[in-house]
Amino acid sequence: MSRRALITGVTGQDGSYLAEYLLGLGYQVWGMIRGQANPRKSRISRLMADLSFVYGDLMDQGSLVSVVDTVQPDEVYNLGAISFVPMSWQQAELTTEVNGMGVLRMLEAIRIVCGLDKSRVSGGQIRFYQASSSEMFGKVAETPQHETTLFHPRSPYGVAKTYGHFITRNYRESFGMYGVSGILFNHESPRRGPEFVTRKITLAAANIKLGRQEKLYLGNLDAVRDWGFAGDYVRAMHLMLQQDQPTDYVIGTGRTHTVEQVARIAFEAVGLHWRDHVTIDPGLVRPAEVETLCADPSRAHAELGWAPTVTFEHLIQMMVESDLRQSEQEQRHADLALVASW
Numbered sequence: 069m070s071r072r073a074l075i076t077g078v079t080g081q082d083g084s085y086l087a088e089y090l091l092g093l094g095y096q097v098w099g100m101i102r103g104q105a106n107p108r109k110s111r112i113s114r115l116m117a118d119l120s121f122v123y124g125d126l127m128d129q130g131s132l133v134s135v136v137d138t139v140q141p142d143e144v145y146n147l148g149a150i151s152f153v154p155m156s157w158q159q160a161e162l163t164t165e166v167n168g169m170g171v172l173r174m175l176e177a178i179r180i181v182c183g184l185d186k187s188r189v190s191g192g193q194i195r196f197y198q199a200s201s202s203e204m205f206g207k208v209a210e211t212p213q214h215e216t217t218l219f220h221p222r223s224p225y226g227v228a229k230t231y232g233h234f235i236t237r238n239y240r241e242s243f244g245m246y247g248v249s250g251i252l253f254n255h256e257s258p259r260r261g262p263e264f265v266t267r268k269i270t271l272a273a274a275n276i277k278l279g280r281q282e283k284l285y286l287g288n289l290d291a292v293r294d295w296g297f298a299g300d301y302v303r304a305m306h307l308m309l310q311q312d313q314p315t316d317y318v319i320g321t322g323r324t325h326t327v328e329q330v331a332r333i334a335f336e337a338v339g340l341h342w343r344d345h346v347t348i349d350p351g352l353v354r355p356a357e358v359e360t361l362c363a364d365p366s367r368a369h370a371e372l373g374w375a376p377t378v379t380f381e382h383l384i385q386m387m388v389e390s391d392l393r394q395s396e397q398e399q400r401h402a403d404l405a406l407v408a409s410w
């Protein structure tokens with residue numbers, strides 16, 4: 069019988085890549101969807117006819133027990149989160165509930181469905197992956213960052229993720245659960261939300277090239293990140309749940325670039341110079357910035373045999389090409405609508 073995977077956050081960037089990857093491996097994949105009429109559901113169901121859906125919310129303990137009981141998964145990937153860091157200052161309590169308490173609720177749902185007794189260490193059959201983040205390193209204690217680097221989160225998002233990380237470890241140590249956290253550094257793709265800086269830049273480069281946008285407003289151009297391709301990172305998530313012993317891993321490329329370099333490569337890809345189009349907006353600078361992040365993924369290389377396959381330059385070019393295609397298509401539709409209205 070094929071293995072069953074449950075994915076929270078299936079409508080997001082990583083959820084969609086992971087669902088495709090697991091379906092390709094022969095898994096029965098269930099995506100947890102929230103809301104009465106989730107606008108992103110139709111996108112996923114069209115993409116993946118073989119995907120099954122189940123309704124639940126990381127804010128709602130009862131729904132999670134019901135979801136886990138219905139699906140009876142072999143593996144749970146908890147990707148659901150409020151993932152945009154600036155939003156976490158505006159909605160700090162909600163972010164803490166979803167990104168922190170939501171992890172505890174999912175662990176509790178698994179514990180309850182598996183019948184794990186709080187008084188003894190007994191394991192259980194369901195393997196659990198938690199989407200931890202390099203944002204936990206925040207004001208970095210050392211460079212590069214590895215699995216034992218001290219955490220110093222700089223946003224409500226990072227603080228909530230740090231709780232999710234430690235509660236996953238605690239359930240592993242308390243109940244013998246197979247629960248692991250992947251400490252993933254920034255990963256991008258053509259499916260990245262337009263609020264994140266890489267996609268904001270590649271979309272703008274495409275739109276400016278086509279005369280559909282005038283300026284691009286950015287915050288801190290000097291921020292340094294270790295950017296990889298999301299399709300590579302979901303392979304690592306799966307590998308982490310196939311090991312003999314549950315262990316946390318850092319996943320990243322070990323190479324860094326600045327936001328300014330993203331802008332330079334993206335605008336070059338459409339034959340423009342970024343300086344002619346970018347304006348700094350001090351309002352986009354964060355209350356407490358994470359200045360620099362760089363992964364040391366050597367444990368993942370050695371123990372999982374994982375390595376990234378897409379270079380930074382290729383990633384940004386791939387995103388620009390996709391945005392150019394999408395923007396041209398939107399332009400054609402707008403032109404047709406105009407003609408039809410004459």
Ligand code: NAP
Pocket residue numbers: 076077078079080081082083101102103106108124125126127146147148149150151152166199200201202251252253254255256261
């Ligand atoms: P994303 O595109 O923003 O997707 C977030 C997902 O979370 C969406 O499917 C969203 O569903 C869901 N969600 C939000 N609130 C929820 C709730 N209350 N209950 C259940 N689901 C909820 O994020 P991503 O880039 O794919 O990232 C996936 C995970 O990895 C996140 O936990 C993120 O924090 C973490 N992470 C990401 C990166 C990165 O660079 N991408 C790096 C490290 C860690 P709706 O459609 O209902 O809104």
Ligand code: G4F
Pocket residue numbers: 150151152153200201202203252253254255263264265266268285286287288289291292293327352353354357358361
């Ligand atoms: O693309 P970003 O918004 O990603 P950020 O904050 O690093 O978070 C992402 O990666 C984390 C892993 O490290 C995830 F956990 C998290 O869920 C998310 O996926 O910003 C990257 C950098 C920041 O330093 C920001 O200050 O770009 C800088 N930046 C400069 N101008 C900007 C802008 N970021 C955004 N979003 N928009 C700007 O205009």
